[in-house]
Amino acid sequence: MAAELTAHELIARHRPTLDQALEAIRTRAYWSPHPEHPKAYGENGSLDMAAGKAAFDALLGTRLDLGQPGTDGWVDGETSPYGVELGVSYPHADLDELLPAMRAGMRAWRDAGAETRAVVCLEILKRISDRTMEFAQAVMHTSGQAFMMAFQAGGPHAQDRGMEAVAYAYVEQIRTPDTAEWTKPQGKRDPLALSKQFVPVPRGIGLVIGCNTFPTWNGYPGLFASLATGNAVLVKPHPRAVLPLALTVQVARQVLSEAGFDANLVALAAERPGEGIAKTLATRPEIRIIDYTGSTGFGDWLEANARQAQVYTEKAGVNTVIVESTADYKGMLSNLAFSLSLYSGQMCTTPQNLLIPREGIATDQGPKSFDEVAADLARAVDGLLGDDTRANALLGAIVNPDVKARLEAAGGLGEVVLASREITHPEFPGAVVRTPVIVKLDGSKPDAEAAYMSECFGPVSFAVAVDSADDAAELLRRTVREKGAMTVGAYTTSPEVEETVREVCLEEAAQLSLNLTGGVYVNQTAAFSDFHGSGGNPAANAALCDGAFVANRFRVVEVRREA
């Protein structure tokens, strides 16, 4: 079959972008090829907001037939956190048929080489980018994110993370040359001479286990890292967030096919309610790589049991912000208020424990007592979310009943500084929208420890009274070491305190944001520049994205012969 898209065309189309991505991961300066303003969409073949909505609406209640081999039925059942039944049905796979079919195209994909794989991946990302507004709806109605966030985080930011993985994968594969001539002098005798060929070979089939809250953002790095290194990729979405990844698989299959490769290099494994196929899949011998985002329990299970695979996990942590002193009290409060509110705190990067000295802090507004800081922060959150329209635009919907239950129970853990408030969504009355709760805890009380040393995923944070900055740093150290952390924040005007906190973060391998008071938040990272997670503490065994994230997804086979 002649390819509709030749490698030559794709290289011409995407090589300049790849080169920019390679430069970005080297300098880590700001770069993104994916616009994050809605107005940028609607031109050059991309859907605008209305067209994206129309495309999404047209999907509802339909069967998404991906043309996968081994389809033995259809599964559906997604309900939007906004209350809408999606009614989209997806293929259910007979693994004994699908997995061998996925392997069939791997040889040609391997032989295509790193550059062709990279530009095919970039073409997939380009097609996804064109449908960003459709994906935004799909992410919104599976994760519960508010539209703007679903659009940005689920669209351009996710695409950035995917492209970043492609760039790392590409550069890793070309570190070893395709061939080498090796000539070793032998004194007066003829030199020894060998011709060597080095071939990057894939490990097998990569499995991506998606999460409910960030199906594309957390799914793309592993998907593209595995695909770009020559592996096939099976995508097992979260049962409540299938659509964004099913559309991704659909696009990938179409591009692969047009480029002359086997569409089955990428496939979907949707599951029946309660089927729990992740464990079965994760231990199949064909699965040699796993990328997982989700609970610590299952992540630990994967690391212990999927021994035939390279396992990359992003699990849960307990994120800390130390509030010791600040030169911009208002900026600090508004920055923190935003981080606590965005997507109802349902981010793995949302701060949970705010450690504040019990004797209060120094600020540009004069000294503030512990209670004042807690109350002012509560007021800042209240102010940010006081208008229901803005609150809905920031908070999104509570993603599942467990989060709601934790939120409702949080009031019993200590003194409530800020109570959660129910907000009605004007367009989606079925949405569960809640403002965050802030609870005061005394860090020296053993009974408080059970609360602040556990992850309470959702819009719950604790203002924890600590004895001193050193006490805060030691609690930070213990929290990161025992529970892990995706993010750490600190507010301090003291060089000594800053150095102490920095040293804890270096020793415990936690990513640190210092004194953020403007429009960058501790819970956000930018692809090509910020690392997401460190891979060095219990919250995640990998970082997005670095050499270690891609280097073991392929191996180099050497074929040598006498020259």
Add this chain to the structure above:
Amino acid sequence: MAAELTAHELIARHRPTLDQALEAIRTRAYWSPHPEHPKAYGENGSLDMAAGKAAFDALLGTRLDLGQPGTDGWVDGETSPYGVELGVSYPHADLDELLPAMRAGMRAWRDAGAETRAVVCLEILKRISDRTMEFAQAVMHTSGQAFMMAFQAGGPHAQDRGMEAVAYAYVEQIRTPDTAEWTKPQGKRDPLALSKQFVPVPRGIGLVIGCNTFPTWNGYPGLFASLATGNAVLVKPHPRAVLPLALTVQVARQVLSEAGFDANLVALAAERPGEGIAKTLATRPEIRIIDYTGSTGFGDWLEANARQAQVYTEKAGVNTVIVESTADYKGMLSNLAFSLSLYSGQMCTTPQNLLIPREGIATDQGPKSFDEVAADLARAVDGLLGDDTRANALLGAIVNPDVKARLEAAGGLGEVVLASREITHPEFPGAVVRTPVIVKLDGSKPDAEAAYMSECFGPVSFAVAVDSADDAAELLRRTVREKGAMTVGAYTTSPEVEETVREVCLEEAAQLSLNLTGGVYVNQTAAFSDFHGSGGNPAANAALCDGAFVANRFRVVEVRREA
């Protein structure tokens, strides 16, 4: 304490070498800074052969006091495979004292940065290189290798592998810049601007578990990869091969100290007879990286149980050579004879199964039947080892009674084509020196499979009759997939057969040598150019040396703040 050796001096001394190493791993052309001719030693401060022997003799019967904290006794007990009691005693460590002491110097080592760590490692290698002739004796009298091999493989080749690891570690750490200024446009508003700092941080203490046969060659990659990435390193030598690694630790401690770092960043963990401390060490929480060479059983145990650590294993495999046809029958036979004989086949890379079509092969000397090929190979080995002096110089001594027992039992597995012969060592009458045995097996007989599908470490190989080249390729595939392989060889003049074998090696991730008939052997790899193992089949989960071998020994912590 002022450093006797400043970073500045060390950079001036070693940066040119580091740059050459970086170039070599990029081009993979021939390069080595460590001479492999004995005459090169004795100048510029290095010991010549006689001085090396004298230095080794002076060590015998002494206590090697490394000045380690937590030394709670002394252990000895090494007996050379050549029959000499070494009588060297080594510190035994109280881990609860030693491990914390090893951590104490890690902050300064981390803060020194990648370049200083690299040049300190290169200084350690330079001091080891100067004592190569002393190490040669130590390796000879622990591994049983013949002197020339102990000198070359235990000296310059091991040092090359160590330097290669330093080069990979260095380049991996500088892929991310130390700092970045990130400025994100915000339309008409002021851009968002962050100053970012990126710090490579170590994982903790690396544990190197050495092997009996190649204490330095297999020990140095992990040791230097971990040290160069900022970790402390605890070296647990094989109880029968302590001296080469104890001397290595001694040199490392001295250089670290002279360079102003804590000597305890490198330490030795020698064990009492039967103490079996590897399991205890491997699961200590302080141990975050493990490099292991040895049996599959313990390697698998480490991978399953040392969950707190990154585990790099080189285990056992079953190496295959397919003999299908050749344009240089004599060259093939002599090349194979050498590979089977070198160090009595006690290399993880020695071929075991020689797959030969039962109807014979085509050669430049006319067609040869299966029996003729087997007999001619036996004759080639006999010819190579006919002279006892040369036999002793090639074979070395049998390293332990298990190898001898396997050799003696091999005759019962099938028809013996070449019987093992006992050789007397003129200088060391206690040495057990044996020529290899070759046994014929029928690949189609189920009872033969138990023999050729198991690793028979030592001077035992099987001439296995197969039905065809395709049959050979399928047996190769099954062997690599089920048992792993460090090396694969093939002799064929047929492009189709070559392609079939190559494809099996690419799919099963095995390193392939084609048609070697001259002075390069399937069981040898050269640092900076050849990969040792692939990390993609059961014989080893890592390759020496590539990005994946170093990338996860450190993590990058980002500290960001508003610009």
